[in-house]
Amino acid sequence: MSGAGGDGRTSGAPPAIELLGIDKSFGPVHANDDIHLTVEAGTIHGIVGENGAGKSTLMNIVYGFYQADSGIIRVDGEERAIRSPEDAIEAGIGMVHQHFMLVEPFTVLENILLGAEGGWTLKAGKARAREALLRLEQDYALEVDIDARIADLPVGIQQRVEILKALFRGARVLILDEPTGVLTPQEADHLFRILRNLKEQGRTVILITHKLREIMAATDTVSVMRQGAMVAHRRTADTTTEELAELMVGRKVLLRVDKQPARPGSPVLEVEHLEVVDEQGVRRVKDVSFTVRAGEIVGIAGVAGNGQSELLEALSGIRRPSGGRVLLHGEPLADAADCRLKKLGHVPEDRLRMGLVRGFPAYENAILGYQLLPAYAEHGFLKKRSIIARCLDWMQGYDVRPAAPHLQATSFSGGNQQKLVLAREMEHDPDLLLVGQPTRGVDIGAIEFIHKRLVAMRDAGKAILLVSVELDEIMSLADRIIVMFDGTITGEVDQAEATARGLGLLMAGISNEAA
């Protein structure tokens, strides 16, 4: 199946990247099992697979972070021994990581120059780099202010800096690992335009992602990985999201959420004229009022950074509002500990920073926020045995794999971490569940599971507030959709009446009346 990626291309040029029988194990785990892959020069090639399918391992082998146990890597038809990223750069391969590797206080120019300074003083190198960069920026429509400090740039631009850095080092093949994880839909679209430019200029792009929509939108050819093996190669034009999803998961997947119309009951959460000011003194949430009733899912849509995160933090007691009121069952809330006691669950947006404690085993994470409950401690001593038993119970009920309470939280994949957090927050039977980005960095199988659970909880008469930047998710899950822009609510739409275009306008700050 090795040549399938190149079907239909007749140019005589050798493939940009050719992998023959790549094999890699970590202990008993077979991360890459006899992988064959051909990426033709001048194409955008997608690699999809669930989290843990072995995509990143494969690309880290190509980029020299890991060495394959066996197998051959050919670059432009020539066999290469890639033992380090230096070797990869030498071979003309560049990689943009999921988490950027930039020095924040340095300027764009200084970052790009890192490791390629040339000579004892910076001046000559800087001048040379400046010239080269301006040319690159023009060629690829990569607008970046090269004298700006990285810390001052939004993530979308930081990513462009990473791309520029790779191009500056002479990359002819560019590998991007989950590049849209941190981007807004607009920024993602812009990225894809840049990738198409790169392709037109003859460069080759390998795009690793688990988002099928991006594969369909941006790639020419696509390879699917599942459990460490390469299971299929397709031309993007000849396949569908449904087929790819099935190949990824190994069974039919329901991409739509199946649910009955909501039957809202009495108000659970009432937010009145809420104001939130952040540490820099910027008003993040401006005069926001809304209600969430029992038995309904209210979605908050919006481009990332328009006050949703601060709203969520204010509602969950993490951040003190500077004005207005938040009432749960008509009563005000004090702090995060008080929220938990009053039956408010919270699945935070950033589970690795907030929702879990890295380095703690799963069972200790299973009580985070609920450590004050008598069920977990007696006379100040933790009831370790019963905590572990409960954790195991939840892990089995929420299909957390592996169901090992003693394992460190960071040893689980993103989807399994999220299911653990979800289990913790849902199993304490909250009346109101705040959910932030529930499926960020989560694989398809787990997304399906999480959505089903949320709907089941709604049907059990609980109130759910869902904050997500994934418009598809909001549209399929929420019964009512509130759109935020620049800290204010620009509109509210019932699910039945919601269209992507209408919501898009609201998200851009054009309110109903104006539109």
Added chain:
Amino acid sequence: MPTKLPPWVNFGLLPLLNLGMAFLVAGLIVVVLGENPFAAMRLLVFGAFGYGEAVGYTFFYATNFIFTGLAVALAFQCGLFNIGGEGQAYIGGLGVGLAGIWLGHWPAPIGLVVGIMAAAAFGGAWGFIPGWLQARRGSHTVITTIMLNFIAASLMTYLLVNPLRRPGQQIPESMTFDERMWLPQLSTVLRDLGYDIGRSPLNAALLLALVCCVLYWLFIWKTRAGYEMRVVGRSEPAAVYGGISPARQIMIAMTLSGALAGLMSLNEVLGAQHRLTLGFTGGYGFVGIAVALMGRNHPIGIVLAALLFGALYQGGSELAFDMPKINKDMVVVIQGLVILFAGALEHMFRPWLEARFARPALPAAAVA
């Protein structure tokens, strides 16, 4: 610090390798000085463990290190770097000293018990100050604890030169306490058991140190309060999310850490000197950092590391006595090398070991 290494490598092999490197380099220096490194090593070990009195002294010094090591480790659990053990121990000594001077006439165990509590209270108060400064004012504990060490030293010098000085004496030290304030010596008990530790000042503070180890272990890993402290140490955002106040935990941790350091003074002041002297802390507070690092913040590790440093102190002074070319400063160099390799260069062998012993990670962890 999350590690991929199996415990026996992390807690056994790695510290031994670091120690081996330290002794190797120290041995080279001994060779340069023109002495036989193996003879020096033999003298060092014999001086530390060779006969009863030596063992007594080794354990006496180890007692100091257990207290200060625990102090540093407890602060570590809350993500704090307490470099102020020295000052906290010194001020803890002030509490003990005041109790010794004023309560000597109290009936036997009561004055002593109050003295022990005073050591913890004074040390704890001295630790609370940087804790409060960090929690409420954002001043970093590394800076404030160092500065408070100097303040503690100056304060104690003033007190010992002026109000606390024994009347009619030129030496900056307090009067000798009443015997009712002395901690019981272990030499008599051990002699009854058939083991002679000679005239070494090993005393009941060792038992108290071991009790503190158990309490530390229980508190950190078994209680809700310890759980909350560890959450803050690992991730402040997660703590805030979980309704745990980092500011509160930081103040509690620094107070407890200071109290543990303060208890160190018992060993020196009530266990050995029986009076308050200038500079009785002798750098034990600083070595506590190395002890905690080497002991991986675990009580068993801390006891072992404390024994190592106790042996270096005791064996080192014997070595300096017996080998004329190796003076006392040379012994300090060897101790410094152990601290360097066990502490500062701790990560030198880690990547190499991880490449060899890395525990087979889970699919998710390995591939993601």
